[in-house]
Amino acid sequence: xxxxxxxxxxxxxxxxxxxxxxxxxxxxxxxxxxxxxxxxxxxxxxxxxxxxxxxxxxxxxxxxxxxxxxxxxxxxxxxxxxxxxxxxxxxxxxxxxxxxxxxxxxxxxxxxx
Amino acid sequence: xxxxxxxxxxxxxxxxxxxxxxxxxxxxxxxxxxxxxxxxxxxxxxxxxxxxxxxxxxxxxxxxxxxxxxxxxxxxxxxxxxxxxxxxxxxxxxxxxxxxxxxxxxxxxxxxx
Numbered sequence: 076x077x078x079x080x081x082x083x084x085x086x087x088x089x090x091x092x093x094x095x096x097x098x099x100x101x102x103x104x105x106x107x108x109x110x111x112x113x114x115x116x117x118x119x120x121x122x123x124x125x126x127x128x129x130x131x132x133x134x135x136x137x138x139x140x141x142x143x144x145x146x147x148x149x150x151x152x153x154x155x156x157x158x159x160x161x162x163x164x165x166x167x168x169x170x171x172x173x174x175x176x177x178x179x180x181x182x183x184x185x186x187x188x
Numbered sequence: 189x190x191x192x193x194x195x196x197x198x199x200x201x202x203x204x205x206x207x208x209x210x211x212x213x214x215x216x217x218x219x220x221x222x223x224x225x226x227x228x229x230x231x232x233x234x235x236x237x238x239x240x241x242x243x244x245x246x247x248x249x250x251x252x253x254x255x256x257x258x259x260x261x262x263x264x265x266x267x268x269x270x271x272x273x274x275x276x277x278x279x280x281x282x283x284x285x286x287x288x289x290x291x292x293x294x295x296x297x298x299x300x301x
């Protein structure tokens with residue numbers, strides 16, 4: 076079974092721009108969660124989608140948004156990028172979407188200049 | 189609200205010896221899952237082991253075991269026969285039935301030859 080894939084793996088953007096990151100979960104997994112990892116803040120939960128609905132949300136500003144498609148693939152969007160948005164963005168999937176383990180993708184390294 | 193506490197920012201262990209990484213958690217939920225993940229310098233998050241809150245026996249996966257003490261709200265990871273490749277950051281995490289995840293700040297493990 077193929078693992079979680081994330082595209083792109085690396086991204087460089089300028090302040091004020093917007094960015095869209097993509098995550099394809101493991102086949103059959105219906106829950107997709109997004110995390111931001113920075114050296115200073117550690118691993119922070121952004122949001123979780125289950126069956127195309129946002130089920131949980133972390134404490135991030137509205138500039139961070141996401142969606143999930145009917146095939147469970149998910150996208151995360153960050154608008155009006157700030158320098159502090161530079162981070163490793165990790166996506167994780169699980170089945171069926173309760174308290175079971177999540178499997179992570181390799182991450183997208185975003186650098187904002 | 190859920191909280192995960194990892195009190196050891198860094199740990200050292202001699203190759204072939206066992207090491208215990210500490211994790212305590214706090215939650216008002218009755219049903220939840222506890223996990224340990226390994227993050228090497230490459231950045232990917234690797235799932236190691238899972239313990240359900242209603243599981244009576246401690247989970248084991250090869251050289252990894254989870255010492256689950258529900259009354260103390262602790263979920264320590266034990267790595268037996270440490271190998272050089274075990275050097276990495278280790279995260280303790282919890283997930284509720286509603287799918288919300290919380291991660292600790294991590295412990296950096298260094299295995300000495």
